[in-house]
Amino acid sequence: RESKKEEETKFAMENLLGLLRIHVKRGVNLAIRDISSSDPYVVVHSGKQKLKTHVIKHSVNPEWNDDLTLSVTDPNLPIKLTVYDKDLFSADDKMGEAEFSIATYLEAVKYRPKVEGGLPNGTIIMKIQPTRQNCLSEESHIVWNQGKLVQNMFLRLQHVECGEVEIQLEWIDVPGSKGI
Numbered sequence: 001r002e003s004k005k006e007e008e009t010k011f012a013m014e015n016l017l018g019l020l021r022i023h024v025k026r027g028v029n030l031a032i033r034d035i036s037s038s039d040p041y042v043v044v045h046s047g048k049q050k051l052k053t054h055v056i057k058h059s060v061n062p063e064w065n066d067d068l069t070l071s072v073t074d075p076n077l078p079i080k081l082t083v084y085d086k087d088l089f090s091a092d093d094k095m096g097e098a099e100f101s102i103a104t105y106l107e108a109v110k111y112r113p114k115v116e117g118g119l120p121n122g123t124i125i126m127k128i129q130p131t132r133q134n135c136l137s138e139e140s141h142i143v144w145n146q147g148k149l150v151q152n153m154f155l156r157l158q159h160v161e162c163g164e165v166e167i168q169l170e171w172i173d174v175p176g177s178k179g180i
Helices: 004-015 103-110
Strands: 018-028 040-046 049-052 063-072 079-085 093-100 123-128 140-145 148-156 164-172
Touching: 018 040, 018 079, 040 063, 049 063, 079 164, 093 148, 103 123, 103 140, 103 148, 103 164
Parallel strands: none
Antiparallel strands: 018 063, 018 164, 040 049, 040 079, 079 093, 123 140, 140 148, 148 164
């Protein structure tokens, strides 16, 4: 008999659509949580998956440039991004959060075979406007770049006085997965 862990892994592989690389670029004007600055890091949640960036010391405008990779089994599952301030002697302070959907991005990825080979780098495939339902602070673009479709986003952090996080999404096909 398979263990529960083996069953979960098998289920995840059978339902795997592919991988989503989230390039966490930087934070802009993040909240101050220590005396004069913060030691921020980002945690990305999706379903049971939880990934985090490294900590940047003493910065409210950190440059992480970290790649976090999520396994995607459900295109409608929102992705939650939370910024924390690392504290040595107490629980880490929350510095805001944002939630975003990858459904629109995955719709664009589905049409990738139709655009491959024929578009110059930097061609904007789709634009997504900021709304009350999403955390975008400005228009987000899904762009054809070096043979890949990427989506650039500036996310306005919620439940905090200020701060934005810039990320970029990139889809990675996995051989043997069911794909999108």
